[in-house]
Amino acid sequence: MMEKLKTEFKKSQHKFxxxxxxxxxxxxxxxxxxxxxxxxSSYEVFKIKVREECxxxxxxxxxxxxxxxxxxxxxxAFSFKDKQKAFDCFEELKLDLKQKDDNVLDIDGFKLxxxxxxxxxxxxxxxxxxxxxxxxxxxxxxxxxxxxIEEIEKMTxxxxxIGIFKNETV
Numbered sequence: 001m002m003e004k005l006k007t008e009f010k011k012s013q014h015k016f017x018x019x020x021x022x023x024x025x026x027x028x029x030x031x032x033x034x035x036x037x038x039x040x041s042s043y044e045v046f047k048i049k050v051r052e053e054c055x056x057x058x059x060x061x062x063x064x065x066x067x068x069x070x071x072x073x074x075x076x077a078f079s080f081k082d083k084q085k086a087f088d089c090f091e092e093l094k095l096d097l098k099q100k101d102d103n104v105l106d107i108d109g110f111k112l113x114x115x116x117x118x119x120x121x122x123x124x125x126x127x128x129x130x131x132x133x134x135x136x137x138x139x140x141x142x143x144x145x146x147x148x149i150e151e152i153e154k155m156t157x158x159x160x161x162i163g164i165f166k167n168e169t170v
Contacts (some may be wrong), residue, residue, distance in 0.1 A: 002063040005048065014041070016067075020090065024048055027090045030079075043086030044068075046077035047093055075128045092122055092129060105164065107140050114165045121161030137161060145169045 007018040015031040027045045031038040049066040068077035080086035105112045113122045123133035137160040
């Protein structure tokens with residue numbers, strides 16, 4: 001049986017409280033603890049890592065969900081001061097992990113994942129979410145339809161992604 005992430009825990013001078021989660025993604029509010037007071041400091045959003053069952057030094061470790069390491073931040077884990085931005089990121093990470101292959105385009109090493117039901121497109125590279133995907137979509141759109149950037153720079157991400165997936169210009 002896999003050990004799940006705790007819904008609330010303390011680490012160093014911080015308290016973490018789980019706000020929401022799926023099987024693969026979680027969002028926590030982080031509080032700074034000073035004396036006996038707690039001060040909200042940030043939100044942490046991440047893909048849940050899983051350590052498989054293993055044996056080390058004659059001890060059997062069970063399959064366990066893990067919090068992200070410092071090295072995961074910027075790739076599969078993100079920290080925000082703004083609650084709305086944190087929840088937006090949480091929604092993107094949830095979508096990214098549930099994506100079906102029939103709505104994925106692989107262009108120049110970028111994977112574009114289309115979510116027609118949400119009118120959204122997520123861009124990843126090497127399995128990592130691209131933080132500002134509009135510039136990537138503009139580049140791909142320009143190349144695909146042989147359009148100058150001046151013609152399309154005011155298009156929204158939604159318009160760009162729909163055009164790319166439907167293979168038509170706007």
